[in-house]
Amino acid sequence: MSKLLTDRQKEILEIIAGHIKEKSYAPTYQELANILNIKSKYAILKHIDSLVAKGYLEKDSSARALRIIHPDYLPADNNNYDVPLIGRVAAGYPILAQENVERYVSIPRAMIKAEGRYFALKVRGDSMINAGIFEDDLVIVRSVNSAYSKEIIVALIEDDVTVKRLIKKDGATYLQAENPAYSDIYPAGEWSIQGKVVGLIREMAN
Amino acid sequence: MSKLLTDRQKEILEIIAGHIKEKSYAPTYQELANILNIKSKYAILKHIDSLVAKGYLEKDSSARALRIIHPDYLPADNNNYDVPLIGRVAAGYPILAQENVERYVSIPRAMIKAEGRYFALKVRGDSMINAGIFEDDLVIVRSVNSAYSKEIIVALIEDDVTVKRLIKKDGATYLQAENPAYSDIYPAGEWSIQGKVVGLIREMAN
DNA sequence: TGGTTAAATATACAAAAGTACACCAAATCT
DNA sequence: AGATTTGGTGTACTTTTGTATATTTAACCA
Numbered sequence: 001m002s003k004l005l006t007d008r009q010k011e012i013l014e015i016i017a018g019h020i021k022e023k024s025y026a027p028t029y030q031e032l033a034n035i036l037n038i039k040s041k042y043a044i045l046k047h048i049d050s051l052v053a054k055g056y057l058e059k060d061s062s063a064r065a066l067r068i069i070h071p072d073y074l075p076a077d078n079n080n081y082d083v084p085l086i087g088r089v090a091a092g093y094p095i096l097a098q099e100n101v102e103r104y105v106s107i108p109r110a111m112i113k114a115e116g117r118y119f120a121l122k123v124r125g126d127s128m129i130n131a132g133i134f135e136d137d138l139v140i141v142r143s144v145n146s147a148y149s150k151e152i153i154v155a156l157i158e159d160d161v162t163v164k165r166l167i168k169k170d171g172a173t174y175l176q177a178e179n180p181a182y183s184d185i186y187p188a189g190e191w192s193i194q195g196k197v198v199g200l201i202r203e204m205a206n
Numbered sequence: 207m208s209k210l211l212t213d214r215q216k217e218i219l220e221i222i223a224g225h226i227k228e229k230s231y232a233p234t235y236q237e238l239a240n241i242l243n244i245k246s247k248y249a250i251l252k253h254i255d256s257l258v259a260k261g262y263l264e265k266d267s268s269a270r271a272l273r274i275i276h277p278d279y280l281p282a283d284n285n286n287y288d289v290p291l292i293g294r295v296a297a298g299y300p301i302l303a304q305e306n307v308e309r310y311v312s313i314p315r316a317m318i319k320a321e322g323r324y325f326a327l328k329v330r331g332d333s334m335i336n337a338g339i340f341e342d343d344l345v346i347v348r349s350v351n352s353a354y355s356k357e358i359i360v361a362l363i364e365d366d367v368t369v370k371r372l373i374k375k376d377g378a379t380y381l382q383a384e385n386p387a388y389s390d391i392y393p394a395g396e397w398s399i400q401g402k403v404v405g406l407i408r409e410m411a412n
Numbered sequence: 413t414g415g416t417t418a419a420a421t422a423t424a425c426a427a428a429a430g431t432a433c434a435c436c437a438a439a440t441c442t
Numbered sequence: 443a444g445a446t447t448t449g450g451t452g453t454a455c456t457t458t459t460g461t462a463t464a465t466t467t468a469a470c471c472a
């Protein structure tokens with residue numbers, strides 16, 4: 001969806017975001033050129049157009065008519081936090097790669113208790129119902145690559161993401177479902193811990 | 207400090223705030239004139255200068271360089287919604303009365319799907335574990351006074367708030383726990399439906 | 413090596429933007 | 443009645459602003 005930025009584009013986007021934060025309106029192309037010691041507005045124009053094309057900005061053909069639409073650069077909101085919702089995981093990409101981001105979801109800031117990167121995952125299946133984690137629930141995950149026994153984690157097994165309880169016992173490590181209908185998983189091939197579940201959001205019919 | 211506004215000034219300030227909220231940048235004087243069916247930009251200029259003088263706005267002499275500084279008109283936060291967390295319910299007060307509000311909690315805007323008043327409630331006990339509602343979970347409730355059978359509701363029985371499944375069957379109405387250890391409640395005395403559970407937020411150890 | 417892409421420059425231009433001045437009209441206040 | 447305040451009109455600037463074209467430079471890649 002939204003492609004990668006060049007260093008220069010990232011720099012410009014950050015300057016725009018900072019300008020909005022400080023002055024509460026976007027800079028003009030000329031102002032951007034001055035800040036960057038660029039002598040031609042046209043260089044800015046092209047950068048802005050690239051940022052628009054890549055889905056980070058929207059612009060209307062008028063003075064200062066810029067709007068940041070990418071969550072990473074939106075002026076920070078104090079009570080709220082946007083995390084990427086990880087969809088189907090593309091083979092070979094790290095789980096947090098842009099390629100796997102379906103969209104961004106807003107979660108209460110209170111859920112973020114430790115530093116680090118966070119993501120959200122929509123729960124598939126009923127393997128964790130006894131832990132109160134149901135299908136279609138949104139679990140909020142802090143990105144870590146190790147965990148203690150009995151913690152609920154997100155694991156990547158081959159190209160499959162799964163939420164399970166991590167168990168370390170007698171030297172063995174395995175993944176336990178919270179549903180008697182499922183048996184324990186002793187991962188055979190390539191697998192890794194992707195994060196710890198730190199929160200859950202459920203939306204019900206209304 | 208900040209003096210009273212005339213009706214016209216208030217109107218213009220609201221239009222500016224609305225424009226910022228919608229487009230995320232301020233309107234130009236010409237655009238304001240168009241919206242208000244005023245034929246001269248100069249009329250707008252004078253209104254803006256009045257608003258600046260009265261401490262509601264700041265302006266820099268450049269295109270769209272307006273900044274709202276009065277708290278009453280600052281753009282509201284879009285992704286965020288604050289609902290009252292209902293604590294212990296004081297006898298005789300309606301559940302949403304200020305007396306019962308413990309604090310306000312921030313929830314994702316996405317949870318608000320229908321018009322109405324909302325509140326949050328911290329779950330006590332394990333009577334709903336089979337519905338995936340655990341102790342200390344925060345349930346988000348839309349304030350209504352009736353519900354369909356099988357919906358999960360918040361009921362006020364005497365001065366006791368409880369989350370249960372509403373069952374209407376063979377002319378009888380009762381409240382069902384989602385835990386075999388609890389038996390159905392056939393409310394005897396004063397009771398009422400306070401709302402439907404529309405969402406759930408859980409924070410886990412980290 | 414040659415070709416592509418990112419980045420910047422120089423110059424030009426029409427439209428849009430804020431500002432200024434003179435004047436008008438209605439309502440409000442003393 | 444006269445003065446003041448509030449709101450509006452018309453025209454006329456000067457700058458700013460976004461955009462266009464053509465050209466240059468450096469980095470990267472196969």
